[in-house]
Amino acid sequence: MHVGIDATCWRNTRGYGRHARSLLGALVRLKHGDRYTFFFDSEEGAETMPQEAERALVVTRAPAAVAASAEGRRSAVDMWRMSRALSKAPCDLLLFPTVYSFVPVWTRARKVLMIHDVIAEKFPHLTFSRRSARWLWNAKVALGRRQADAVITVSAHARAGIIEHFGLAPDRVHVVGEASDPIFRVVTPPQVTPRLAELGLPGTGRNMVYLGGFGPHKNLPTLLNTLHAVASRAELADVRLIMVGEYTKEVFHTQFGDLQARVAELGLQDRVIYTGFLPDEDLVQLLNASTVLVLPSFLEGFGLPAIEAAACGCPVVATTASPLPQILGDSTLFVDPGDQTGWNDTIIRVLGTPELRARMRAGGLAAAARHSWEHAAGELHAILRKVVQG
Numbered sequence: 001m002h003v004g005i006d007a008t009c010w011r012n013t014r015g016y017g018r019h020a021r022s023l024l025g026a027l028v029r030l031k032h033g034d035r036y037t038f039f040f041d042s043e044e045g046a047e048t049m050p051q052e053a054e055r056a057l058v059v060t061r062a063p064a065a066v067a068a069s070a071e072g073r074r075s076a077v078d079m080w081r082m083s084r085a086l087s088k089a090p091c092d093l094l095l096f097p098t099v100y101s102f103v104p105v106w107t108r109a110r111k112v113l114m115i116h117d118v119i120a121e122k123f124p125h126l127t128f129s130r131r132s133a134r135w136l137w138n139a140k141v142a143l144g145r146r147q148a149d150a151v152i153t154v155s156a157h158a159r160a161g162i163i164e165h166f167g168l169a170p171d172r173v174h175v176v177g178e179a180s181d182p183i184f185r186v187v188t189p190p191q192v193t194p195r196l197a198e199l200g201l202p203g204t205g206r207n208m209v210y211l212g213g214f215g216p217h218k219n220l221p222t223l224l225n226t227l228h229a230v231a232s233r234a235e236l237a238d239v240r241l242i243m244v245g246e247y248t249k250e251v252f253h254t255q256f257g258d259l260q261a262r263v264a265e266l267g268l269q270d271r272v273i274y275t276g277f278l279p280d281e282d283l284v285q286l287l288n289a290s291t292v293l294v295l296p297s298f299l300e301g302f303g304l305p306a307i308e309a310a311a312c313g314c315p316v317v318a319t320t321a322s323p324l325p326q327i328l329g330d331s332t333l334f335v336d337p338g339d340q341t342g343w344n345d346t347i348i349r350v351l352g353t354p355e356l357r358a359r360m361r362a363g364g365l366a367a368a369a370r371h372s373w374e375h376a377a378g379e380l381h382a383i384l385r386k387v388v389q390g
Contacts, residue, residue, distance in 0.1 A: 001034045001035070001092050001093065001384065001385060001388050002034070002035040002036075002037070002090065002091045002092045002093075003034060003035070003036050003037070003091060003092065003093050003094075003095055003384060004036075004037050004039060004086055004089045004091035004093070004094045004095070004109065005024060005036060005037065005038050005039065005053075005094075005095045005097065006039055006082070006086065006094070006095065006096045006097065006101055006102070006103070007020065007024070007038040007039055007040040007049065007097075008039070008040060008041050008042075008063065008064035008065065008082065008101045009064065009065060009097060009098050009100060009101045010038075010040055010045055010046070010048075010049065010065075011042055011044050011045035011063065011065045012065045013246055013277055014212075014213060014246070014252070015116070015212075015304055016097075016098045016100055016101075016116070017065070018181075018304070019097065019098075019116070019154070019178060019304070020097040020098065021048065022178075022179070022181055022373045023097070023176070023178075023373060023376055023377060023380065024036075024038075024050070024097065025050050025373075026373040026374050026376065026377035027377040027380055027381060028050040028052050028053050029050065029052070029374075029377070030374075030377055030378065030381055031052070032381060034381075035054070036050070036052075036053040036054065037053065037054040037055070037056055037089060037091065038050075038053050038054070038055050038056070039056045039058055039082065039085055039086055039089070040055065040056070040057060040058070041057070041058050041059075041060045041063045041064055041078070041082060042060075042063035042065070043057070044063070056085060056089070058081050058082050058085045059081070060075075060077075060078035060081055060082065061075055061077065061078055062074070062075070062078065064078070064082075064101045065101075073133070073136060079103045082103050083103040083104055083105055083106075086103070086105045086107070087105045087106045087107045088107075089107075089109070091107075091109045092109060092110065092388050093109055093110040093111070093112060093384055093387060093388050094107065094109050094110070094111050094112070095112045095114075095384065096111070096112070096113045096114060096144070097114050098114055098116060099113055099114065099115050099116075099140065099141055099144050102140055102141075102143075102144040104143050104144075104147060105147065110149045110150075110387045110388055111147050111148050111149050112148060112149065112150050112151075112152060112383070112384060112387055113144045113145070113147070113148035113150075113151050113152070114151070114152045114153065114154075114176075115141070115144075115145075115151055115152075115153055115158075115162055116153060116154055116158065116301045116302070117153070117154075117158045117161065117162075117299065117300070117301025117302075118158070118161040118162055118165045118166075118299075118301075119217055119298075119299050119301070120134075120137055120141075121138075121141075121165050122161075122165070122299060123216075123217045123298060123299065125216075126215065126216035126217040126253070126298070127215065127216075127217060127252075127253055128253055129253050145166060145168065148172075149387050150172055150173075150174060150383065150387050151168060151172055151173045151174070152173075152174050152175070152176050152380070152383060153173060153174075153175060153176075153301065154175070154176065154177065154178050154301050154302040155175060155177065155178075155301060155302050155323035155326075155327075156175055156323060156326070157301070157322060157323035157326070158175075158301040158302065158323065159173050159174075159175050161301075174383050175379075176376050176379045176380045176383065177302075177371060177375070177376050177379065178302050178304050178307065178371070178373075178376060179307065179368075179371035179372045179373045179375070179376060180304070180307045180308040180310075180311040180368055180371070181280065181308075181373070183280050183281070183284055184280075184283075184284055184287070184308040184309075184311040184312050184368075185284065185311060185312065186288065186312060186313045186365070187284065187285060187288045187312070188288075190202065190285045190286075190288040190289040191285050192285070193281060193282045193285055195278065195279075195282045196282055196285060196286060199273060199275055200273070201242065201273065201275075201286060201289070202285075202286060202289035202290065203240070204238070205238030205239060205240060206236075206238055206239045206240075206291040206351055207239075207240055207241075207242050207286075207289070207290040207291055208227070208230075208239060208240070208241045208242065208290070208291060208292055208293075208294055208347065208351070209241075209242045209244060209286065209287065209290045209292070209293045209294070209309070209314070210223060210241065210242070210243045210244065210245075210293070210294055210295070211244045211245065211283070211293065211295075211305040211308070211309070212244075212245050212295070212297075212305055213245055213246075213252055213254065214243075214245060214247055214254045214255060214256040214259060215252055215253050215254055215255065216253065216255050217297060217298050217299065218296070218297050218298075219296040219297050219298050219319070219337050220243075220255070220259055220296070221259070221262060222296050222337065222340055222343055223241070223294055223296050223343070224241075224259065224262050224263060224266060224268065224272075225266075225340055225343075225344070226294075226296075226340070226343045226344050226347050227239075227241045227266075227268055227271060227272070228266045228268060229344040229347075229348065230344075230347060230348060230351065231267075231268060231271055233348065235352065236348070236351055236352065239271070239291075239351055240271050240272070240273060241268075241271060241272045241273070242273050242275060242286065242290070243272060243273065243274050243275065244275045244277075244278050244283065244286070245275075245276070245277065246276060246277040247274060247276060248276065283308075284312060287308065287309050287312035287314045288312045288313065288314070290309075290314050291314075291315070291350075291351060291357065292314065292315045292316070292317055292347070292350050292351065292357070293305065293306060293309035293314050293315070293316045293317070294316075294317050294318075294347065295316065295317070295318040295319055295322075295324075296318075296319055296335070296337055296343060297319045297321065297322070297337060298319070298321060298337045299319075299321045299322070299337075300318075300319060300321065300322035300323075300324070301322075301323075302322070302323060302327075303318060303319075303322045303323065303324045303327075306318050306324050306327075306328065306332065307327065307328070307368050307371065308368075309364070310328060310331065310332070310364030310365065310367060310368040311364075311365065311368035311369070313361045313364065313365055314361070314364070315332075315350060315356075315357045315360035315361055315364065316328065316331075316332045316333075316360070316364060317332070317333045317334075317335065317343075317346055317347060317350060318332055318333075318334055318335075319334065319335065319336075319337045320334045320335065320336050320337070321336075321337050327367065327371070328363075328364060328367045328368075329363070329367055330363060331359075331360055331362070331363025331364040331366070331367050332360065332363075332364065332367075333346050333350065333360070
């Protein structure tokens with residue numbers, strides 16, 4: 001089986017890129033005698049692609065990971081170049097690891113499209129700032145669904161949303177799970193890396209950590225309101241909120257400026273630290289030294305930061321609008337994203353109860369250990385093989 005892979009999201013620093021690097025790297029390492037060709041549009045990060053795979057550089061004016069932004073779009077010329085390269089490739093199957101970088105193709109090769117979630121469909125006003133961007137997204141997703149012989153998503157929760165929203169036949173939509181990378185592990189004691197020391201982390205107090213983007217669908221004003229409730233309690237005077245994620249070069253829709261203003265309005269400037277993007281080497285140490293990770297999103301297709309935190313022994317409080325209740329189970333506390341009082345009470349309880357955090361830590365470690373990229377790659381390979389065989 002010869003599989004051509006759209007690897008234009010490889011350099012993305014958010015979830016799309018991490019998912020592609022981890023899952024596709026594990027897929028190639030399965031060594032079932034298959035042939036893989038990665039089609040990419042930027043040399044940046046190409047050195048991390050699996051050495052066992054073939055590579056095909058498609059020269060474009062701007063890489064998709066930069067051009068396909070909330071405020072812009074890929075040029076027609078660049079999309080045509082990638083489409084032409086994929087269409088001409090003598091492959092049995094073409095795999096698009098995310099609909100975000102999909103381009104239409106004209107080939108007899110089978111096609112598999114990964115749709116991670118329906119966040120953009122359920123919350124378009126929170127995902128795109130312009131109507132034209134929403135229209136282009138909807139057109140791209142519609143064409144991708146039409147061309148795909150099979151659709152893959154990351155959880156049963158996301159699969160149900162995709163089937164319901166798009167009206168796809170259930171037998172066309174498959175699930176391939178996610179996992180934390182091996183670097184996310186318990187480190188005793190956590191080390192203070194140069195970058196963390198520069199940020200004054202982890203410090204001597206208790207740290208709430210948020211990991212992800214700053215888009216409106218992440219529901220971060222609720223998190224700031226919870227921090228304000230925490231700050232009003234004398235026994236929690238040492239608690240800070242560490243917000244980890246790129247905010248200076250963000251390509252997706254962001255409300256970072258509004259969040260900064262809200263922090264100032266609530267008088268929380270001394271309680272909030274923005275780290276920007278953190279490499280995994282720094283992130284694993286921070287998660288090991290943190291008190292709780294908080295994920296309040298209006299919707300998550302999977303919620304990988306929660307799994308990464310759990311693998312580091314960090315307790316997690318997460319949104320109910322996700323598959324995390326099934327993945328992490330009783331080890332994690334879950335709150336409806338619209339329940340402000342629930343978020344306040346739950347976070348205050350976790351911060352103030354060491355025994356509860358110890359139980360959450362033990363359960364989270366066990367739950368995270370049940371998932372691996374090798375297992376996910378095996379699931380993906382079986383689906384690809386079935387699609388090729390018809």
